[in-house]
Amino acid sequence: MEQITAQKRINELRELINKHNYLYYVKDNPQISDQEYDQLMKELIQLETAFPELKTEDSPSVRVGGEPLPFFEKVEHRVPMLSLGNSFGADDLRDFDRRVRQNVSTEDVRYVCELKIDGLAVSLRYEDGVFIQGATRGDGSIGEDITQNLKTIRSMPLRLTEPVSIEVRGEAFMPRRAFEKLNRIREEKGEQLFANPRNVAAGSLRQLDPKLAAERELDLFIYGIGIVEGHPIDSHSKGLDYLEQMGFKVNQERRVFSSIEDVIAFVEGWTEKRGQLPYDIDGMVIKVDSYAHQGELGFTAKSPRWATAYKFPAEEVVTILEDIEVSVGRTGAVTPTAILKPVSLAGTTVKRASLHNEDIIREKGIMIGDHVIVKKAGDIIPEVVGVLAERRTGSERPYVMPAHCPECESELVRLEDEVALRCINPSCPAHIREGLIHFVSRNAMNIDGLGEKVITQLFNHELIQNVADLYFLKREELLALERMGAKSVDNLLAAIEASKQNSMEKLVFGLGIRLVGAKAAKTLSQTFLTLDRLVEASEEELIAIDEIGPKMAHSIVAYFANSAVHETLEKLRQAGVNFEYKGPRVEELPTDSAFAGKTVVLTGTLEQLSRKEAQAAIEERGGKVSGSVSAKTDLVVAGEAAGSKLKKAQELNVKVITEEEFIALLQS
Known part of the structure; x- marks a missing residue:
C-alpha cells in the first residue's frame, strides 16, 4: 500500500475509532461490538507500524500505553488549582450564601450544584484542539506531568471538535464496576485487595509505566475551564455546556438554582441516593454561576470565596448481625468480626464488620440477632457503631468470647494493661x-x-x-x-x-x-x-x-x-538475605531542611500524598513522624477532616500548617 492510500485509510480509521470511543465512553451508547472495535484498532496499529512517519500523538493507538518513564517532570499550572473550603451541613451552606450575597453587586445570584467525584484532580491542555499535556493538581501551582497516563483514558478526547486552545480541569476516577473487577482478579491471584477506587485511580495515574494505567479502565469527568482563547463565556453553567460541545465528558447530574434552600434540598437528596451511582462521590460542589460575581468575590490565600465543597456525613445503614467470628492475628490477638446480613453501604456490599475486641461488644451491648447500625470508618472499613435495642424480639442472644484458641485450642489469656485476648502458643x-x-x-x-x-x-x-x-x-x-x-x-x-x-x-x-x-x-x-x-x-x-x-x-x-x-x-x-541497613544513617540526614530535628504529626486526609509518602518525605529531610500530639511536637500537618489531633495541637499552641503549606516546605 502506498503512503497516500495509507494516510487516507489511517484518517478514516482514526475518525471511526474516535467516534466509537465517544459513543461508548462518553454517551454510554455503543453502536458496534467489542470485536468490531478491536478489529478497527488492530488495522490502525498495523498501518502505523508499516508507516511510522504517519503516526501522530493524537492517534487513538497511543491509548494502549507507551514506554515507562524514568520520573515525572514538574508542570506549572497557568491558572492555580486551588482547593475548596468545606461545608458540613445546611447551616454552613446558608452561611456561604450570606457571605456571597453580602459581597456581590446584584441580588441575582445563581448557584451551580455538581457531584464531587471521589478521584484525582487533573489539568489538561489542548493547543489547536489537540491534547498536548496533562498534570496532577500537585500543590495547586505545580503538578506532575502525567500526559502518557491520561492518554490511556478512553473518555478523554485526544482531539476536540474544534481547533481551540484551552486548559480544563477534571477528576479522574475508577468506576465501581472496574474496581470490583480489579479486586476479583487480585483475589484470584492471592494478592492484597485495594481499599477503594480513589486510591487505585490516584495510584494508577502516578505510575511511571503507562501500560499499568491502560489496564485500570479509568474514567474522567471535566468540571471546569482554566483558560480558553477566543471564546468569551460569562458563566460556569455555559462553560460546562461549551465543554460538552468540544467533546469532553461532563457530568449530567448538575443543576442551577437561585435559592440556597433549593441547593440544600438538592444536596440532601444526593446524600440519600449517592449509592445508586456507578462511581463514588464524597460530596457536592456549589459554585457561584456568574463569572462576574466570581471576580467580585475573589479568593482567600487557599481557596475561592465563590465555591464550597459540601461533605457528606459517613453513610450509615441498618442490618442484622447474624453471628460473630473470631480470628487470630500474627501476634496472637483474637479479634471478633460481625457477620452481617448483606447490605449495600457506600457503593459496596458489606457482609462483615469490625467489632475490635470483647470490651467494645460489652460497651455497645451487642447481641447476636440484633439490628445494628453499620458505617464505613473513613468511608473504607465497615464497623458496627450501635445497636437498635428497641427492635429486639427476645430471640437475640449474648455473645461469649471463646476461652480457647479457635486454631490450636490453647487457652486464651489477657495480658496486663491489654484489652485483647491472646493465644500465646508460639506453635499455633x-x-x-x-x-x-x-x-x-x-x-x-x-x-x-x-x-x-x-x-x-x-x-x-x-x-x-x-x-x-x-x-x-x-x-x-x-x-x-x-x-x-x-x-x-x-x-x-x-x-x-x-x-x-x-x-x-x-x-x-x-x-x-x-x-x-x-x-x-x-x-x-x-x-x-x-x-x-x-x-x-x-x-x-x-x-x-x-x-x-x-x-x-x-x-x-x-x-x-x-x-x-x-x-x-x-x-x-x-x-543470602541482606542483614544490613542501606538507607541514610542518622548522622547523614539533612540538618538544614525545614524538618531537620523536628517532630511532625500528620492528621486528616491528605489529597496530594499518601500518609506513607508524606512520612517518607519528612524522614528523608531529617524529621520524624509521631502518631500523637504532645508538648514535644514541633509541627502538625492538617489535611481534610482533621479531628482530635488538630484540636489538641491548638490547645497546646503547636504550629499547624495546611497540606499546601506542607508541600511548599517539602519543595523548598
Missing part, C-alpha cells in the same frame, strides 16, 4: 500463617505475588513453616500446586530472590516483633546498622534510643532470646 498455626502473610506484605519484604491465598496454600501443603522456608522453595514444588503455571512460578521466584536485597528495616519489620512497627524498625536499623548488632542489644541500649520505650525494648530482647528465632535468622543468612 494461625500465628505462623499470619506471620508469613505479614513478612511478605508491602511494608515488610514486599514479595509480589505472595498474597494471602498463595501463602495459605504453601502453608497447608507444608512447603513453608517459617519465613526462612520461603527462600528455599523449589520450582518443581510450586509447579505441582493448583493454579501455579510456569510463568507465575518464575515471577514468584524472581520476586523472592529480589527481596533478599531489601534494606535491614524491611526485614526487621517483617519478622513481626511485637510492638515493633515500620517506623520503629527503621529507627532501630538506622541506629544499629546490622541485624547482628540489634540481636545483641540490651534493654538499656534500646531504651536509650528516642522513641523506643521500656515495653518495646523488653519485647525486642525477649524475641531475640528465643532459640527458634536464632535458627530462622541463621537460615535467612544462609539464603
Whole structure:
C-alpha cells in the first residue's frame, strides 16, 4: 500500500475509532461490538507500524500505553488549582450564601450544584484542539506531568471538535464496576485487595509505566475551564455546556438554582441516593454561576470565596448481625468480626464488620440477632457503631468470647494493661500463617505475588513453616500446586530472590516483633546498622534510643532470646538475605531542611500524598513522624477532616500548617 492510500485509510480509521470511543465512553451508547472495535484498532496499529512517519500523538493507538518513564517532570499550572473550603451541613451552606450575597453587586445570584467525584484532580491542555499535556493538581501551582497516563483514558478526547486552545480541569476516577473487577482478579491471584477506587485511580495515574494505567479502565469527568482563547463565556453553567460541545465528558447530574434552600434540598437528596451511582462521590460542589460575581468575590490565600465543597456525613445503614467470628492475628490477638446480613453501604456490599475486641461488644451491648447500625470508618472499613435495642424480639442472644484458641485450642489469656485476648502458643498455626502473610506484605519484604491465598496454600501443603522456608522453595514444588503455571512460578521466584536485597528495616519489620512497627524498625536499623548488632542489644541500649520505650525494648530482647528465632535468622543468612541497613544513617540526614530535628504529626486526609509518602518525605529531610500530639511536637500537618489531633495541637499552641503549606516546605 502506498503512503497516500495509507494516510487516507489511517484518517478514516482514526475518525471511526474516535467516534466509537465517544459513543461508548462518553454517551454510554455503543453502536458496534467489542470485536468490531478491536478489529478497527488492530488495522490502525498495523498501518502505523508499516508507516511510522504517519503516526501522530493524537492517534487513538497511543491509548494502549507507551514506554515507562524514568520520573515525572514538574508542570506549572497557568491558572492555580486551588482547593475548596468545606461545608458540613445546611447551616454552613446558608452561611456561604450570606457571605456571597453580602459581597456581590446584584441580588441575582445563581448557584451551580455538581457531584464531587471521589478521584484525582487533573489539568489538561489542548493547543489547536489537540491534547498536548496533562498534570496532577500537585500543590495547586505545580503538578506532575502525567500526559502518557491520561492518554490511556478512553473518555478523554485526544482531539476536540474544534481547533481551540484551552486548559480544563477534571477528576479522574475508577468506576465501581472496574474496581470490583480489579479486586476479583487480585483475589484470584492471592494478592492484597485495594481499599477503594480513589486510591487505585490516584495510584494508577502516578505510575511511571503507562501500560499499568491502560489496564485500570479509568474514567474522567471535566468540571471546569482554566483558560480558553477566543471564546468569551460569562458563566460556569455555559462553560460546562461549551465543554460538552468540544467533546469532553461532563457530568449530567448538575443543576442551577437561585435559592440556597433549593441547593440544600438538592444536596440532601444526593446524600440519600449517592449509592445508586456507578462511581463514588464524597460530596457536592456549589459554585457561584456568574463569572462576574466570581471576580467580585475573589479568593482567600487557599481557596475561592465563590465555591464550597459540601461533605457528606459517613453513610450509615441498618442490618442484622447474624453471628460473630473470631480470628487470630500474627501476634496472637483474637479479634471478633460481625457477620452481617448483606447490605449495600457506600457503593459496596458489606457482609462483615469490625467489632475490635470483647470490651467494645460489652460497651455497645451487642447481641447476636440484633439490628445494628453499620458505617464505613473513613468511608473504607465497615464497623458496627450501635445497636437498635428497641427492635429486639427476645430471640437475640449474648455473645461469649471463646476461652480457647479457635486454631490450636490453647487457652486464651489477657495480658496486663491489654484489652485483647491472646493465644500465646508460639506453635499455633494461625500465628505462623499470619506471620508469613505479614513478612511478605508491602511494608515488610514486599514479595509480589505472595498474597494471602498463595501463602495459605504453601502453608497447608507444608512447603513453608517459617519465613526462612520461603527462600528455599523449589520450582518443581510450586509447579505441582493448583493454579501455579510456569510463568507465575518464575515471577514468584524472581520476586523472592529480589527481596533478599531489601534494606535491614524491611526485614526487621517483617519478622513481626511485637510492638515493633515500620517506623520503629527503621529507627532501630538506622541506629544499629546490622541485624547482628540489634540481636545483641540490651534493654538499656534500646531504651536509650528516642522513641523506643521500656515495653518495646523488653519485647525486642525477649524475641531475640528465643532459640527458634536464632535458627530462622541463621537460615535467612544462609539464603543470602541482606542483614544490613542501606538507607541514610542518622548522622547523614539533612540538618538544614525545614524538618531537620523536628517532630511532625500528620492528621486528616491528605489529597496530594499518601500518609506513607508524606512520612517518607519528612524522614528523608531529617524529621520524624509521631502518631500523637504532645508538648514535644514541633509541627502538625492538617489535611481534610482533621479531628482530635488538630484540636489538641491548638490547645497546646503547636504550629499547624495546611497540606499546601506542607508541600511548599517539602519543595523548598
